[in-house]
Amino acid sequence: MGKMSRSPWLLHYDASSCNGCDIEVLDCLTPKYDIERFGIINTGDPFQADILLITGGVNSQTEPVVKQLYSQMPSPKVVVAVGICACTGGVFKECYNIRGGIDTVIPVDVYVPGCAARPESIIDGVVKAVQILDQKRAAQNQEA
Amino acid sequence: MTRILLILGYLVLAPAAGALLDGADRVISARMQRRKGPSLLQPFYDLQKLFAKQMIAVNNVQMLLNLSYLVFLAIAGAMLFAGQDILMCMFILSTADMFLIMAASSDSSPYASLGAGREMLQMMAYEPLTLIIAVGFYLTTGSSHVSDIVHASSSAVWLMPGMFLGFIFTAAVKFRKSPFDLSTSHHAHQEMVKGLTTEMSGPTLAIMNIAEYYEMILILGIFGLFIVNENWWSWPLAVLVCLVIFFLEVLWDNASARVKWDLLLKGCWTVTLLAGGLNLLILMLVR
Numbered sequence: 001m002g003k004m005s006r007s008p009w010l011l012h013y014d015a016s017s018c019n020g021c022d023i024e025v026l027d028c029l030t031p032k033y034d035i036e037r038f039g040i041i042n043t044g045d046p047f048q049a050d051i052l053l054i055t056g057g058v059n060s061q062t063e064p065v066v067k068q069l070y071s072q073m074p075s076p077k078v079v080v081a082v083g084i085c086a087c088t089g090g091v092f093k094e095c096y097n098i099r100g101g102i103d104t105v106i107p108v109d110v111y112v113p114g115c116a117a118r119p120e121s122i123i124d125g126v127v128k129a130v131q132i133l134d135q136k137r138a139a140q141n142q143e144a
Numbered sequence: 145m146t147r148i149l150l151i152l153g154y155l156v157l158a159p160a161a162g163a164l165l166d167g168a169d170r171v172i173s174a175r176m177q178r179r180k181g182p183s184l185l186q187p188f189y190d191l192q193k194l195f196a197k198q199m200i201a202v203n204n205v206q207m208l209l210n211l212s213y214l215v216f217l218a219i220a221g222a223m224l225f226a227g228q229d230i231l232m233c234m235f236i237l238s239t240a241d242m243f244l245i246m247a248a249s250s251d252s253s254p255y256a257s258l259g260a261g262r263e264m265l266q267m268m269a270y271e272p273l274t275l276i277i278a279v280g281f282y283l284t285t286g287s288s289h290v291s292d293i294v295h296a297s298s299s300a301v302w303l304m305p306g307m308f309l310g311f312i313f314t315a316a317v318k319f320r321k322s323p324f325d326l327s328t329s330h331h332a333h334q335e336m337v338k339g340l341t342t343e344m345s346g347p348t349l350a351i352m353n354i355a356e357y358y359e360m361i362l363i364l365g366i367f368g369l370f371i372v373n374e375n376w377w378s379w380p381l382a383v384l385v386c387l388v389i390f391f392l393e394v395l396w397d398n399a400s401a402r403v404k405w406d407l408l409l410k411g412c413w414t415v416t417l418l419a420g421g422l423n424l425l426i427l428m429l430v431r
């Protein structure tokens with residue numbers, strides 16, 4: 001385990017989700033799933049976050065917000081798209097205001113499918129994200 | 145010689161002890177909520193990660209102010225553990241806090257400014273009792289020097305029980321425990337986001353955390369001062385009492401909701417006046 005993977009802090013943002021995926025993200029914090037056992041903290045502050053969890057597709061109103069949040073996070077950072085809406089736009093893909101999945105706006109590292117994504121798969125996605133976080137950190141060290 | 149060893153011991157061991165206590169706090173809190181919780185060493189992992197993160201500085205002074213907060217807290221703690229004047233130590237403690245407030249208000253985030261304002265309210269809430277305690281130690285032992293207080297023939301707590309209990313109450317403010325974690329909190333990260341620490345990231349936040357660990361050990365040291373006397377067995381007893389108090393704070397943290405600022409002020413001042421003030425009056429009469 002590397003430096004980053006032992007204490008990944010999450011920032012959760014709802015880009016335009018129906019709230020189904022959001023509830024599942026919060027489920028991960030409950031005693032049953034307890035993601036704090038991985039050292040994960042659900043922080044509300046992009047300045048302190050390592051992993052950006054986004055639910056729902058991006059629409060014209062949330063696009064600047066998503067970009068802003070992403071730019072405020074110190075690197076190394078990883079983005080996880082939770083739910084089919086965040087991956088591709090899902091059932092809302094054809095809507096006039098929807099840009100599509102999160103990857104139309106910022107680079108996404110992990111895609112978690114499901115409608116709504118189940119807590120187990122969200123945790124799986126976060127664990128994947130944590131590995132990527134370590135790789136990014138190693139790559140950064142090599143550059144420096 | 146021993147004095148230098150004590151100072152060095154504090155400077156080196158206090159952050160480690162503080163981080164361990166913080167880890168224990170998180171594990172105990174998790175168990176109280178029927179969760180498994182993180183590992184005991186989690187705060188060390190967090191610090192390690194924070195130092196490895198990119199440094200995003202919102203301005204040039206925040207890091208400097210945070211470092212000043214750290215240094216002043218270390219000085220205050222070192223003074224206590226070196227047996228210096230307790231009143232001076234408490235003044236430096238408040239000076240350190242002013243640096244934290246300045247660090248938080250130096251950026252433009254409304255959350256951070258709100259946190260800084262609340263931190264000032266918190267200072268107003270706990271400061272009176274800390275001063276009363278310093279006077280209490282002077283009246284009880286005839287000296288405000290820590291080196292004299294620890295050589296008293298009986299524990300100070302017998303003559304200052306009110307102040308002791310009152311300090312358990314107001315220490316929740318210093319430990320940033322619910323119901324008094326208004327300015328920045330370890331839990332419930334969504335309300336007002338992170339208050340004071342909103343614009344602190346990576347290394348800056350790590351410095352702030354280390355400073356908090358120094359402060360934690362310093363406050364526990366003051367609790368210990370209530371217990372220690374000239375007998376050797378009072379030292380392990382003091383450590384035990386400190387641990388019990390810390391556990392009580394964690395329990396209280398998990399069992400209570402955050403209060404509003406006016407209740408914080410009223411609550412702390414009532415306790416200060418009743419427990420601290422009455423105790424002080426009686427002390428002045430009997431001494």
Ligand code: SF4
Pocket residue numbers: 016017018019020021055056082083084085086090091114115116117
């Ligand atoms: S994936 Fe399903 S549950 Fe999640 S936001 Fe989209 S519609 Fe809602």
